[in-house]
Amino acid sequence: MSTRARAVRWGVPAAAILAVAGAIGAGPVIAAVQGDPQLPELTADQLLTEVATRWGGAGAAPPMSGTIVETASLGIPGLPAVPGGTSPLALLSGSHELKVWYGSADQFRLAIPGTMSEQNLIHNKGETWWWDSAANTATKIKLPAEATAPAPAPLPTAVTPPDAARMALAMAESDTAVSVGNDATVAGRAAYELVLAPKAAESLVRDVRLAVDGETLVPLRVQIYAKGAAEPAFEVGFDSITFARPAPENFTFTPPAGATVTEGDLPALTRQRPQMPAGGDPAVTGKGWTSVVTLPFDAAKLKDNPILAGAKQVEGGRVITTKLVSALITDDGRLLVGAVTPETLEKAAG
Amino acid sequence: MSDAGVPGHETVSGEMPAGGPGSGMARSGAGARAAAWGATLRLLRSELGLIFRRPRTVAMLTVVAVVPVLCGVAIRLVGGDGEAIMAQVAGNGLALGYVAFSVMVPLILPLVVAVVAGDALAGEAGLGTLRYLLTAPAGRTRLLGVKFTGMALFALATSLVVVVSALVTGLLLFPVGPVTLLSGTTVPLLDGLLRIGLIALYVTLGMVALGTLALAVSAFTDTAIGAIVASIVVILVSQVLALVPQLDAVSPFLLPTWFQRFDGALREPLATGDMGQGVLAFAAYIAIFGSIAWARFTSKDVTA
Numbered sequence: 156m157s158t159r160a161r162a163v164r165w166g167v168p169a170a171a172i173l174a175v176a177g178a179i180g181a182g183p184v185i186a187a188v189q190g191d192p193q194l195p196e197l198t199a200d201q202l203l204t205e206v207a208t209r210w211g212g213a214g215a216a217p218p219m220s221g222t223i224v225e226t227a228s229l230g231i232p233g234l235p236a237v238p239g240g241t242s243p244l245a246l247l248s249g250s251h252e253l254k255v256w257y258g259s260a261d262q263f264r265l266a267i268p269g270t271m272s273e274q275n276l277i278h279n280k281g282e283t284w285w286w287d288s289a290a291n292t293a294t295k296i297k298l299p300a301e302a303t304a305p306a307p308a309p310l311p312t313a314v315t316p317p318d319a320a321r322m323a324l325a326m327a328e329s330d331t332a333v334s335v336g337n338d339a340t341v342a343g344r345a346a347y348e349l350v351l352a353p354k355a356a357e358s359l360v361r362d363v364r365l366a367v368d369g370e371t372l373v374p375l376r377v378q379i380y381a382k383g384a385a386e387p388a389f390e391v392g393f394d395s396i397t398f399a400r401p402a403p404e405n406f407t408f409t410p411p412a413g414a415t416v417t418e419g420d421l422p423a424l425t426r427q428r429p430q431m432p433a434g435g436d437p438a439v440t441g442k443g444w445t446s447v448v449t450l451p452f453d454a455a456k457l458k459d460n461p462i463l464a465g466a467k468q469v470e471g472g473r474v475i476t477t478k479l480v481s482a483l484i485t486d487d488g489r490l491l492v493g494a495v496t497p498e499t500l501e502k503a504a505g
Numbered sequence: 506m507s508d509a510g511v512p513g514h515e516t517v518s519g520e521m522p523a524g525g526p527g528s529g530m531a532r533s534g535a536g537a538r539a540a541a542w543g544a545t546l547r548l549l550r551s552e553l554g555l556i557f558r559r560p561r562t563v564a565m566l567t568v569v570a571v572v573p574v575l576c577g578v579a580i581r582l583v584g585g586d587g588e589a590i591m592a593q594v595a596g597n598g599l600a601l602g603y604v605a606f607s608v609m610v611p612l613i614l615p616l617v618v619a620v621v622a623g624d625a626l627a628g629e630a631g632l633g634t635l636r637y638l639l640t641a642p643a644g645r646t647r648l649l650g651v652k653f654t655g656m657a658l659f660a661l662a663t664s665l666v667v668v669v670s671a672l673v674t675g676l677l678l679f680p681v682g683p684v685t686l687l688s689g690t691t692v693p694l695l696d697g698l699l700r701i702g703l704i705a706l707y708v709t710l711g712m713v714a715l716g717t718l719a720l721a722v723s724a725f726t727d728t729a730i731g732a733i734v735a736s737i738v739v740i741l742v743s744q745v746l747a748l749v750p751q752l753d754a755v756s757p758f759l760l761p762t763w764f765q766r767f768d769g770a771l772r773e774p775l776a777t778g779d780m781g782q783g784v785l786a787f788a789a790y791i792a793i794f795g796s797i798a799w800a801r802f803t804s805k806d807v808t809a
Contacts, residue, residue, distance in 0.1 A: 161804045168796040175789040222778075250753055266688065268776070271590055271607050271768045273687040286689035291592050293689065395778070404690075405774070411685035413596040 192338045192345030194369040199333045202347055202367065209372045216257060217371055220405075221342065221396035223253040227389050229477045252394075256401040264405050279406040286408065293410035295418045330354050330443040341366045341375040342393040353444035357499040358382075359479055360444060371398060381478035388478045440503050445495050447503045452490030469501065537642075544643045545651060552655040556621055562659070565617045569663050572613060573605035573671035580604075581678045598675025599684050599694065602701040603771060605671040610708055610764045614663060615740045618712045621659050622719035623733035625652040626802065630727040635807050645803045649720075653795065656720060660712040664705040672701070690773040703770045707780060711764045714790035715740065718760075721798040724805065760790065 197205070254266040261281065267274040272289040283296035336348035346369055352362040359381055366376040376392025410416045438449045466473040472485035474497045483491040483500040491500045556562055580594045580601075590607070593600040626649075629635040638648060675681065684697030692700075719736035726732055743759040746752050756762045763783035769776030 164800040164804050168793060168800050171792045171796040175793060178785075178789075266772075268687075268768075268772065270765050271603075271687070271771075273689075273772060275689055284689075288590075288687045288689065402774070408689060409691070411689055411691050412683075413593065413685070414689075 186340060192340055192369070194338050194345055194347060197335060197347060199335050199349065202335055202349055203333065206349075206367055206372055206374070216260075216373055217398055218258050218400040219373070219396055219398045220256045220401045221254075222394045223255055223391060224250060224394045225253065225389075225391040226250045226387075228386065229388055229479050256405040258400055258403075258406060262406045264401075275408070277406060277408040279408065284408045284410070286410075286414075290415075291413070292415040292417060293408075295416070297418060297420065330445075336364060338369070339366050339376075341368075342396045344375065344396065345369040346375050355443075355445045355495075357495045358444040359481065359494050359496060366392065379479065384478055441493070441495075445493065445499065447491055447493035447495060447500060449503070450490045450492075452484060452488060467497075469497070471501070471504065474500070541642055541644070541647070544641050545647045548638075548641055548643055548648065548651045549654055552651050553658065556655050556659050557662075562621065565620065566663065566666055569609070569613065569617060569666050570670040572609055573601060573667060574674045576604055576608060577601050577671070577674035577678050593685060594675070594679060596680065597684060598677075598679035598681045599672070599697045599701070601675035601679070602668060602671040603704070603768075605667050606704055606708060606767060609667060610711075610767065611744065611761065612740075614667075614708065614712055615715050615764075616737060617663055618656070618660050618716045619719045619736040619740070620733050622656045622716035623723050623731075623736050624729040625656060625720055626723040626798075627726045627732045628723075628729035630807070631729055639807060646799065649724075649799055649802050653717065653720060653798075656716040657709075657713045660716055661709045663712070664709045668701055668705050686773050687768065687771045688773040692773070700770045704767045707767045707770065707783065708764070710784060710787045711760065711767075714787035714794075715760055717791045717794040717798065721794040721801070724798045724801040757786070760786070763787065 252268060254268065256264040256266075261278065263278050265276040269289070273286075274288070275284070275286040277284045277286065285294040285296055286292075287294075330353060332352045332354055334350045334352070336350045339346050339348045346366040349365040349367060350362050351365065353360050361380045361382045361384070364376075364378040364380065364387075365374060366378075367373070368375050373396075375396065376390065378387035378392070379389040381388045440447050440449065466475045466484070469483075471487075472483050475482045475484075476497055480492060480494050481497045481500055483497065483504055485491070485504050489504065491504055493500060493503075577594070577598075580591055584595060590600065590604055594604055626635070629638060639645065641648070643651070681694065683691050683693055684700075685691050686700075715736065718739065719732060722735045723729070723732040740761060743761045747756050747759060747762055763786045766776070766779045766783045769780040769783075
């Protein structure tokens with residue numbers, strides 16, 4: 156066979172590779188060609204007011220279902236590879252997926268899929284179940300008597316964009332510069348982007364970007380950018396979303412035969428709440444973006460932890476820095492943590 | 506390993522020249538095409554005989570059939586403590602099908618398919634029988650198609666062996682009834698059976714994707730064991746890469762990531778999005794490595 160004929164034959168796999176690459180890259184390229192979506196202009200104040208009036212009351216969101224993806228790249232040194240669990244530690248690295256079905260404030264379901272496992276929080280008209288397929292347990296959650304609405308922070312692992320947005324808006328006080336950024340596309344929908352930037356220079360946070368759906372004003376995505384980073388250090392947002400009432404089967408739950416049925420608090424909350432060291436409550440100094448939390452802390456407990464290996468020795472203690480958070484372990488047994496520069500922590504430690 | 510292949514090969518290389526060349530050469534047009542198709546079908550039949558009659562294939566399929574039985578017996582004896590999916594088997598034999606796939610998809614099934622696919626071209630080249638195969642009036646493209654089809658049918662056969670072995674063991678050892686899915690929903694027996702079928706098809710397609718990769722490697726070498734080991738190394742390295750959180754970005758491009766997604770069939774509602782993406786990933790692998798195998802095999806000088 157001639158060299159030329161051979162070259163022509165190899166053109167076929169080359170074309171196949173190009174076709175696959177094209178199919179993978181088509182989404183971003185199309186988005187880039189289309190450019191940012193154009194929504195009616197709104198000032199930051201107007202947008203905040205619109206969002207607040209629409210979502211100020213609890214649970215007035217439209218029926219929807221979708222997939223939420225949480226991605227963290229905090230740059231924590233020596234964090235072990237945690238397989239897709241739901242412990243708070245697992246959320247500090249990598250990407251996690253959460254499925255949401257929302258009918259109304261008293262009908263919703265959250266599912267955390269894992270490999271050959273799934274955890275579900277199903278709330279249906281005053282009845283709340285937590286299903287953990289790996290443990291084969293169904294837990295009927297006891298709600299406070301007066302509360303028909305869901306608990307304010309349902310799960311440490313299940314921060315929905317509306318929850319995160321509410322927290323961010325609560326923080327937007329006088330120490331924050333609020334502006335409206337370029338319109339963004341989130342989960343295929345045109346969205347306003349609200350930019351909250353701390354004014355304090357010692358903050359490690361450059362800004363928090365909140366994408367709000369242009370049509371329904373549902374918060375679709377929250378991103379936290381560290382100073383000097385092009386990629387968000389933390390991001391939680393919809394990967395896909397459909398504004399339609401989910402099928403009613405999603406909200407019915409009957410404990411399957413053979414499962415352990417218990418009644419109690421959310422196991423995710425009781426089991427995984429970080430253990431506060433005994434002897435003294437955490438003290439908060441500073442306010443807003445530059446708050447510093449001081450806790451009594453015994454460094455000996457972390458002796459062999461890989462996180463300490465990345466710590467830097469400074470006068471009076473050791474400093475661990477990540478993109479978003481600094482921690483100072485003082486030699487006299489305190490732990491200071493804040494989204495601020497290490498110098499600020501040292502000053503706070505005195 | 507090549508020892509085991511020799512007896513099978515002798516029947517084929519003996520059968521091939523007698524199978525129909527010569528007579529087909531003289532005709533033209535539609536007649537020649539029909540003759541070529543006839544030769545292709547005969548090739549496929551002898552290829553399937555070659556694959557399934559080999560002692561090593563029989564041994565591998567036996568292992569594939571024994572693993573679900575071992576799982577079932579172990580759960581029956583020890584009880585279903587620990588992993589909930591195992592606990593479920595104790596209450597419902599059908600769940601053994603899911604357990605069997607989750608145990609075998611990471612390594613055993615890829616290994617078995619890689620042995621057959623890696624051997625397909627390199628084994629013939631190494632033994633010197635490829636030359637004789639090419640004398641059939643089917644053409645190299647069709648011969649490659651025959652090898653691919655044989656590999657795909659073998660992958661389907663392994664999945665079916667897993668299903669049948671798991672279901673029979675489950676029926677004999679455990680009660681059978683409505684099935685509890687990962688989402689906590691209970692579905693009727695028939696629904697549960699359909700979901701096992703869906704898993705079997707999905708896993709088969711995944712294994713065909715891996716087999717195509719092995720077939721492409723196989724077209725480059727005359728050493729079957731080299732092609733087999735290379736394909737298995739690809740799978741093992743992919744699995745190691747998937748464990749490193751810093752490399753999360755590459756995991757959507759790795760086959761094992763998508764093998765695991767068969768569990769989407771056990772969610773309610775069906776995770777069609779995840780599984781659909783898996784099917785697309787498999788199709789991409791088949792297209793890329795199938796065309797590489799074709800380009801190499803049709804332009805290669807067959808000297809041995």
